[in-house]
């Protein structure tokens with residue numbers, strides 16, 4: 270008897286090989302670098318109602334419409350190759366007894382490294398500086414040209430102190446002697462590793478040179494960073510986001526940047542993704558936009574894919590997953 274699984278993207282070979290070698294597993298695969306179209310995904314589900322597992326990406330919506338095409342008694346697991354799981358309707362999965370696997374931990378280092386990179390790039394105006402070198406604006410060394418913000422010894426405010434927030438805080442504290450403020454705790458114990466000070470959000474916004482959300486996207490954090498939020502930040506402060514675009518009310522971020530309510534932003538996540546190439550944020554001098562690359566190191570993507578495959582395989586066997594989203 271074969272067990273069917275749907276795979277919604279081409280994944281790193283090291284992980285695909287584990288799946289391929291599993292006896293009795295039939296892989297229905299969208300073998301492409303680009304996301305599966307919704308229509309095609311629904312067709313895959315329609316044609317394979319007996320599938321036992323889905324390995325998906327953060328770009329694939331797993332909702333009632335999709336689950337309704339499948340035999341919920343057969344479908345045991347949805348395993349996402351991401352730490353974020355806001356694209357999955359957890360209530361629906363809970364209702365049908367479907368386990369949800371995700372990939373926390375393995376992307377903590379690469380994601381926090383990228384947050385530091387983005388912070389430094391924004392503070393030191395790397396995009397403008399590189400453009401100036403390319404465009405011939407670099408006439409000579411000038412005492413007051415392209416002046417940025419000093420990072421060493423600055424105050425960094427982190428909203429959401431989980432695994433990634435803490436890894437980021439450690440880098441900023443031990444590497445740059447930054448004072449760390451945090452609010453919205455998930456793991457308060459972590460704070461002793463970097464002498465972090467817990468403060469309310471308003472204090473964090475008022476005192477930080479750099480404001481950096483590291484929280485999940487959920488109903489409480491959706492569009493949390495709005496105009497009111499930006500107005501509470503210092504005028505010379507910089508906003509960095511590597512979490513989810515929806516944590517930010519993007520039009521308000523644009524307004525804040527256009528009107529110098531804050532000085533600069535560095536963002537790795539947007540709404541939508543990709544951001545249309547004519548989007549005004551891409552034209553803002555005081556904004557660096559990256560194409561959601563926080564976890565994109567070879568090691569990290571191999572580890573994410575391997576963990577997602579192992580979660581999938583455990584799930585279809587009815588076993589506990591290595592990393593399972595709590596559905597309470």
Ligand code: DGY
Pocket residue numbers: 327350351352353354376512561562563564565
């Ligand atoms: C995730 O895993 O949720 C990240 O956004 C991927 O980079």
